[in-house]
Amino acid sequence: MIPERLEFLQSPDLPPAQLIELFSDAGEQLYLVGGSVRDAFLERPVEDFDFATSARPERVAHILERWADVVYEVGAAFGTIAARKDGRTVEITTFRDEVYRDDTRKPQVTFSDDIETDLSRRDFTANAIALTLPSLDAVDPYDGLVDLAARTLRTPLHPEVSFGDDPLRMLRLFRFQATLGFDPDSTAVAAVEAMGQRLEIVSAERIRDELTKLLLAPAPGDALRSLVASGLAERFIPELPGLAMEQDPNQRHKDVLEHTFAVVDKTTPDLVLRLAALLHDVGKPDTREFGPDGVSFHHHEVVGARMARKRLRALRYPKEVVEDVAELVHLHLRPHTLKLGWSDSAVRRYVRDAGALLGRLNELVRSDVTTASPRREGAIQRRIDELEERIAELSEREELDRMRPPIDGHQVMDYLGIGPGPRVGEVLELLLERRIEEGPYPPAAAYAMAREWAIEAGLPDPGPPPGTEEE
Numbered sequence: 512m513i514p515e516r517l518e519f520l521q522s523p524d525l526p527p528a529q530l531i532e533l534f535s536d537a538g539e540q541l542y543l544v545g546g547s548v549r550d551a552f553l554e555r556p557v558e559d560f561d562f563a564t565s566a567r568p569e570r571v572a573h574i575l576e577r578w579a580d581v582v583y584e585v586g587a588a589f590g591t592i593a594a595r596k597d598g599r600t601v602e603i604t605t606f607r608d609e610v611y612r613d614d615t616r617k618p619q620v621t622f623s624d625d626i627e628t629d630l631s632r633r634d635f636t637a638n639a640i641a642l643t644l645p646s647l648d649a650v651d652p653y654d655g656l657v658d659l660a661a662r663t664l665r666t667p668l669h670p671e672v673s674f675g676d677d678p679l680r681m682l683r684l685f686r687f688q689a690t691l692g693f694d695p696d697s698t699a700v701a702a703v704e705a706m707g708q709r710l711e712i713v714s715a716e717r718i719r720d721e722l723t724k725l726l727l728a729p730a731p732g733d734a735l736r737s738l739v740a741s742g743l744a745e746r747f748i749p750e751l752p753g754l755a756m757e758q759d760p761n762q763r764h765k766d767v768l769e770h771t772f773a774v775v776d777k778t779t780p781d782l783v784l785r786l787a788a789l790l791h792d793v794g795k796p797d798t799r800e801f802g803p804d805g806v807s808f809h810h811h812e813v814v815g816a817r818m819a820r821k822r823l824r825a826l827r828y829p830k831e832v833v834e835d836v837a838e839l840v841h842l843h844l845r846p847h848t849l850k851l852g853w854s855d856s857a858v859r860r861y862v863r864d865a866g867a868l869l870g871r872l873n874e875l876v877r878s879d880v881t882t883a884s885p886r887r888e889g890a891i892q893r894r895i896d897e898l899e900e901r902i903a904e905l906s907e908r909e910e911l912d913r914m915r916p917p918i919d920g921h922q923v924m925d926y927l928g929i930g931p932g933p934r935v936g937e938v939l940e941l942l943l944e945r946r947i948e949e950g951p952y953p954p955a956a957a958y959a960m961a962r963e964w965a966i967e968a969g970l971p972d973p974g975p976p977p978g979t980e981e982e
């Protein structure tokens with residue numbers, strides 16, 4: 512009797528049923544394992560299928576050639592062949608045994624002939640359940656089903672052994688705490704506390720990918736708190752534990768670290784936005800000053816943007832992600848500096864500076880409000896409401912998202928008789944500045960400004976602007 516929630520796994524349209532035929536014809540064992548089994552038991556959507564097999568990687572690749580749309584052999588050295596078929600990803604890994612890793616970044620994999628050994632080398636018991644195919648009987652030597660029911664993350668072997676084999680598993684512990692909402696077992700947490708520095712041998716790319724998955728969980732705050740408390744965050748994102756500043760004597764500001772977790776939880780799970788939420792206040796410890804009026808963090812957004820950029824580069828995030836996050840950190844205080852209401856020019860400048868990040872910036876600013884005082888909360892949210900209304904209002908009257916001067920660089924060059932170069936940029940900057948200050952204005956006024964600029968710069972008077980000279 513197959514549990515009802517697993518029945519879909521037998522569908523002839525899905526990879527398990529299709530692949531078991533191919534593998535048994537080849538005389539090889541094939542099991543469904545890992546996240547797909549776990550998620551099926553949890554009744555979570557299963558999109559990717561993980562398999563374990565007795566077949567060696569070359570053999571797996573050969574079998575998949577006949578079935579898949581594309582086969583990826585990049586992971587073959589570690590035993591994994593991946594493939595895509597009908598929009599789904601499958602990963603088939605040869606049964607593994609020891610993973611040797613003498614402080615080098617590259618693991619040495621040896622293969623095994625049985626599923627039990629393979630399961631013992633997996634990260635957590637909940638991920639170490641195999642299902643036979645096509646009958647779907649559970650192979651569960653480490654009581655993964657018990658831990659699934661208890662919602663616990665436990666390593667199949669002693670955690671020191673598991674984490675020693677692959678220190679990335681320490682980060683995966685908190686990643687799964689975030690994505691599954693499971694609790695890490697206390698012995699596993701103790702092992703992380705004791706051996707966190709082993710994470711140093713793991714590549715930045717692998718760390719980045721786990722951090723990304725952690726941050727895209729519905730509410731990663733609790734997992735982030737555990738990550739910091741365990742000491743592991745210190746190993747790859749020290750800015751975060753750095754936020755645990757002692758309270759200032761007047762209690763004027765909240766614990767910045769707790770505030771950060773709350774802000775992350777409030778934002779929608781978008782990588783750029785979540786990274787910005789995580790890092791938005793990292794400039795605070797370095798800019799903190801105690802003055803007669805209490806504590807201040809002058810220019811923490813500038814310092815923080817620089818720190819965020821540096822950290823995200825070190826974690827090998829793509830350039831666009833790094834720049835977008837740094838820009839959001841840089842701009843996150845902007846609406847608060849405009850307490851006296853929004854002039855048209857202030858709205859234009861805000862829209863111009865935020866550019867494509869406008870929606871995320873507004874959301875970050877809103878999420879940044881974690882005050883316990885409903886009155887203060889309401890006041891700040893109203894300020895952002897007002898800002899958004901003003902943006903909408905102004906967009907109806909003028910093209911806010913494509914603000915540019917009424918004449919372009921070619922027209923400036925033709926008129927002034929100068930070639931391309933920084934001088935053209937200087938004039939355009941001036942013209943754009945007026946566009947932001949005053950809103951749309953006619954080309955003739957722009958030519959007049961260019962003429963004034965030329966005369967002041969000692970260039971020959973270009974004469975009356977085109978279109979205004981007398982015929």
Ligand code: ATP
Binds near residue numbers: 544633638680
């Ligand atoms: P997700 O739903 O996020 O994909 P997953 O459990 O499928 O989660 P993957 O990273 O896709 O996680 O890995 C698939 C399976 O391979 C895991 O369930 C686990 O059994 C095993 N695994 C992956 N990475 C490791 C690792 N570093 N150490 C041990 N086992 C691992």
Ligand code: MG
Binds near residue numbers: 546559561
């Ligand atoms: Mg997976």
